[in-house]
Amino acid sequence: MVGIEAVTVPTGSKPVYVVEIQQPRLTDESRLDEIREQILAIDKDATGVDILIDLSPVEFLSSAALGMLGMIHRKTWAAKGRLKLCGIRPEVLQVFQVTKLDSLFDIHDDRRQGLASF
Numbered sequence: 625m626v627g628i629e630a631v632t633v634p635t636g637s638k639p640v641y642v643v644e645i646q647q648p649r650l651t652d653e654s655r656l657d658e659i660r661e662q663i664l665a666i667d668k669d670a671t672g673v674d675i676l677i678d679l680s681p682v683e684f685l686s687s688a689a690l691g692m693l694g695m696i697h698r699k700t701w702a703a704k705g706r707l708k709l710c711g712i713r714p715e716v717l718q719v720f721q722v723t724k725l726d727s728l729f730d731i732h733d734d735r736r737q738g739l740a741s742f
Contacts, residue, residue, distance in 0.1 A: 633739060640742050641666045642735065644678040650689035660692045664699060673705040676738045680711030690725060697728065706730075710738035 632639045643663055650656060667673035677693070679685075693709075700707040710732040712720065720726040732738035 638672075638674065640674045640676055640739055642676045642678060642739070644680070645682055648681055648683040650682055650685040650692075653688055656686075656688055656692045660696060663696050667700060667703055667705055671704045673700065673703065674742050675700060675705065675707050676735065676742070677707065677709050678711045678735050678738070679709060679716065680713070680734075682716055683713065685716060685719065690719070690723060694725070694728070706742065708732060708738050708741060710735050 631642050633642050643666070645659065647655065650659075663675065663677070666675060675696075677696075697707045708730040711734055712731060717726070717731070720729065720731070730741065732741055
């Protein structure tokens with residue numbers, strides 16, 4: 625895998641796939657494509673998959689990275705799944721707020737809160 629670590633966490637009635645983005649800067653479009661493909665592969669053959677993306681290692685993300693997250697959100701929602709974000713640093717959260725994407729995504733302070741929200 626390039627740039628992510630995905631683990632399955634049992635919560636309630638079904639598992640949540642926790643994806644930790646392990647790159648501090650999300651700017652390289654070829655890496656973003658690989659990350660997107662890996663995340664979308666999680667729910668490729670299933671419907672209603674819950675995914676929590678932990679962005680705590682991320683210090684900077686490009687507009688392309690925001691677009692990638694938006695596309696993953698749309699595809700997950702279309703497959704009747706839920707996508708939530710957690711661990712967003714204040715400087716990165718500011719980007720979500722300026723672009724109004726904080727109203728699109730269900731954002732939680734940390735992984736524990738994100739998992740509890742499912």
